[in-house]
Amino acid sequence: MKKLLVISLLFIGALVFAQDNKVNFVAENYTKKEVHIKMRDGVELFTAIYSPKDVSKKYPIIMQRTPYNCAPYGESEFKKSISPSETMMKEGYIVVYQDVRGRFMSDGLYDNMRAYIPNKKSKKDTDEASDTYDTIDWLVKNIANNNGNVGTWGISYPGFYATYSLLSNHPALKAVSPQACISDFFFDDFHHNGAYLLSYWKATPLFGPQKSKRTTEAWYKFPDLGTKDDYQFFLDAGSLSNLDKYYGKEDEFWQQLKEHVNYDDFWKKRGILQHLKTIKPAVMIVGGWFDAEDLYGPLNTYSTIEKSSKNYNTIVMGPWSHGDWARNSAEQVIGNIKFGDSISGFFQKNIEANFFRHFLKNNGKGENKLPEAYVFDTGNKEWKTYETWPPKNTEKQDFFLQENKLRKMGAKNISFQEFISDPKKPVPSFEDINQKGITPRKYMTDDQRFASRRPDVVVFETEILNDNTTLAGDILAKLQVSTSGTDADWIVKVIDVFPKDEPETKEIAPYLKMSNYHMMVRSEVMRGRFRNSFSIPEPFVANEKTAVNIKLQDVFHTFKKGHKIQIQIQSTWFPLIDLNPQTFVNNIFYAKPEDFQKQTHRVYNDSEIEFTVLK
Structure with missing residues (x-):
C-alpha cells in the first residue's frame, strides 16, 4: 500500500x-x-x-x-x-x-x-x-x-x-x-477537447472508489497490466469497454468517464x-x-x-x-x-x-x-x-498550410494533402516504450522526427528563419479538412526544427542527435465530433470539406534564426489519446471492433495557423 x-x-x-x-x-x-x-x-x-x-x-x-x-x-x-x-x-x-x-x-x-x-x-x-x-x-x-x-x-x-x-x-x-x-476535467488531465486521454487510464483509481472508514493507507489499487508496453497493451485491448475487467462498478470515476462522454451537466457543474x-x-x-x-x-x-x-x-x-x-x-x-x-x-x-x-x-x-x-x-x-499576459506588443499572424510549406501567402487554387489513418496502426505519441510514473510527461519536448517520417502524418514547415520569431500567446489552428468516414480526431503539433549543426548536449538520449532535432513546443487534439459543440456531437459528412478549429494553449517560445517552424497534422496519437473508430458512434467507450475503420483524410491548403507573435 x-x-x-x-x-x-x-x-x-x-x-x-x-x-x-x-x-x-x-x-x-x-x-x-x-x-x-x-x-x-x-x-x-x-x-x-x-x-x-x-x-x-x-x-x-x-x-x-x-x-x-x-x-x-x-x-x-x-x-x-x-x-x-x-x-x-x-x-x-x-x-x-x-x-x-x-x-x-x-x-x-x-x-x-x-x-x-x-x-x-x-x-x-x-x-x-x-x-x-x-x-x-x-x-x-x-x-x-x-x-x-x-x-x-x-x-x-x-x-x-x-x-x-x-x-x-x-x-x-x-x-x-x-x-x-x-x-x-473535460479539458484538464483526462480529456482534451473531448478526446479521452487514455494515458491517464491507469490513474483512474486515484479518484474512483469510496473508502469505508478513516484510514492512513490507500484503499484503491492500480492495475497490473503484466507488460511495460502501453502501446501494445491498449492496442490489444481494443474497445475501451474491454478495460472494465480492471475496474469494477465500485470505481465511481471509471463509470462516470464512460457514462459522460459529452460535455454535459455532470462536467459543466x-x-x-x-x-x-x-x-x-x-x-x-x-x-x-x-x-x-x-x-x-x-x-x-x-x-x-x-x-x-x-x-x-x-x-x-x-x-x-x-x-x-x-x-x-x-x-x-x-x-x-x-x-x-x-x-x-x-x-x-x-x-x-x-x-x-x-x-x-x-x-x-x-x-x-x-x-x-x-x-x-x-x-x-x-x-x-x-505588465500583461499575453504582452501588449503582439500581433496575430496567419500562416497557410500549402504543399508541405508553412507560408504567409495563400494560394488561389484549392488543393489538398491526404493521408490514410488506420486505427490498427496508430501514430505513436512518443518513442518510449515504458513511461515513468502513471502518466506521461517528457513527450512535451520530445523529438518528433519519428512521427514526421510516417505517411499518416502531414508536415508543413517554413524556410530557414532569417531572424528570431517569438510566439507569445495562444495558437489557433483553422483547419479545412475532410474524411472518407464520419468521425475523426485532428492533432496539431507546433515544432521547433533545430539546424543541422546544432551542438550535441549531455542531456540528449543515446539514440538521438541534436542535429535537426524536432522539439515539440505545443500540441493539441480536437475530437472532430465536437468541432461545433462539446455538448452536442455531430458526425462528419463523408468527403465533405469541413472547418475544424483547434485552440492550442499559450506558448512563449523564440524560434531562433537558423531554425524552422514546423506543423505536423495527424489523426491518431496513441496511446496518449484513445482511438477514434473513424465511424460515428454515440459512445466511443462502447465502440465495436467493426466500427474501427481505415479512412482517408484530407487537409486543404486554405487551412491556416494563427500565431500570436511578439513584435
Whole structure:
C-alpha cells in the first residue's frame, strides 16, 4: 500500500526538497498538532497543524487541502519539508494540511471535482468553499500566535482546492496560489477537447472508489497490466469497454468517464472557471509550459480572473513539467532539453516567497516587486516580465498550410494533402516504450522526427528563419479538412526544427542527435465530433470539406534564426489519446471492433495557423 501512496504523490507533483537525513528541520523547529475540525453539517475533517516553536511573534497561516493524504500521520511523526518551499519553511509560517472530505482520515463522502453551490440555503449545502471557510474560521480562532492572515496553495488537484478557496469569501484569506490547478476535467488531465486521454487510464483509481472508514493507507489499487508496453497493451485491448475487467462498478470515476462522454451537466457543474467572479484575495497562478497534465487550468484560471475581477492577479509560467517548480533540481531538464540551472530555486526564493511574504506578513503594504507576468522564454531560455499576459506588443499572424510549406501567402487554387489513418496502426505519441510514473510527461519536448517520417502524418514547415520569431500567446489552428468516414480526431503539433549543426548536449538520449532535432513546443487534439459543440456531437459528412478549429494553449517560445517552424497534422496519437473508430458512434467507450475503420483524410491548403507573435 505504501508503494501506491508514493505513486500517488508522483502524480500530483508532490513537494520534494533535499534534506539532511540526520536532521529533520521541521521536527527541530515546529510543533505538530492533529485535530478533526467539524464542518457546518457535522462532518469532521482531519487537519495537521505545524506551528513554529518560536512563540515570540505571530505568524500567518498557509494551508493546503488535498485528496492525496497528509502523511505522515501521528503527532510525533513529521514531514521532512513543509510549506510551499524550503525558503518559506525557514522564514516561519503556521503550516496546515487537510484531508478533504471523504479522503484518508477525514469523514464524509468524496465527490470528484465537487460542484460549487453558489446559493447555499442550509447547513446541508456544503462544498469545498464552505469546508474551506469553516476550516479557516476554526484556525484563526483556535491556533495560537497567528496574525489573522491566511494563504492557500497547492499543486495539481490541491491546486484546484486552492482555486476553490477563493469562493469561500472568508475575510482572513488574503493570498492564494493555485499551481498546475485543475479547472475542468473535460479539458484538464483526462480529456482534451473531448478526446479521452487514455494515458491517464491507469490513474483512474486515484479518484474512483469510496473508502469505508478513516484510514492512513490507500484503499484503491492500480492495475497490473503484466507488460511495460502501453502501446501494445491498449492496442490489444481494443474497445475501451474491454478495460472494465480492471475496474469494477465500485470505481465511481471509471463509470462516470464512460457514462459522460459529452460535455454535459455532470462536467459543466464541476468546472470552476464560471464561478471565478469578483475575486478579492491576491492570486498568483503558477504553471509549467511543458506540463502534460494541467496546462489548460493555470492559463484559463488566470485569464478568467483577469477579465472578471479587480484584485491583484499575477501569473508565473516556467520551463517546467508538472510540479517541477516545487523541487530543488540543480538543472531544469525536460526530456532531452535543458533550460537552465537553479530555475526552480529562483522561483521559490524570488517569486513565490515574495508573494506570500508581501500579502501575509506585510499585509500587502510596502513595495510589491512582482510583475503581472513572470514568464520564461523556452527558446531563448530566459525569464521575461510583462505588465500583461499575453504582452501588449503582439500581433496575430496567419500562416497557410500549402504543399508541405508553412507560408504567409495563400494560394488561389484549392488543393489538398491526404493521408490514410488506420486505427490498427496508430501514430505513436512518443518513442518510449515504458513511461515513468502513471502518466506521461517528457513527450512535451520530445523529438518528433519519428512521427514526421510516417505517411499518416502531414508536415508543413517554413524556410530557414532569417531572424528570431517569438510566439507569445495562444495558437489557433483553422483547419479545412475532410474524411472518407464520419468521425475523426485532428492533432496539431507546433515544432521547433533545430539546424543541422546544432551542438550535441549531455542531456540528449543515446539514440538521438541534436542535429535537426524536432522539439515539440505545443500540441493539441480536437475530437472532430465536437468541432461545433462539446455538448452536442455531430458526425462528419463523408468527403465533405469541413472547418475544424483547434485552440492550442499559450506558448512563449523564440524560434531562433537558423531554425524552422514546423506543423505536423495527424489523426491518431496513441496511446496518449484513445482511438477514434473513424465511424460515428454515440459512445466511443462502447465502440465495436467493426466500427474501427481505415479512412482517408484530407487537409486543404486554405487551412491556416494563427500565431500570436511578439513584435
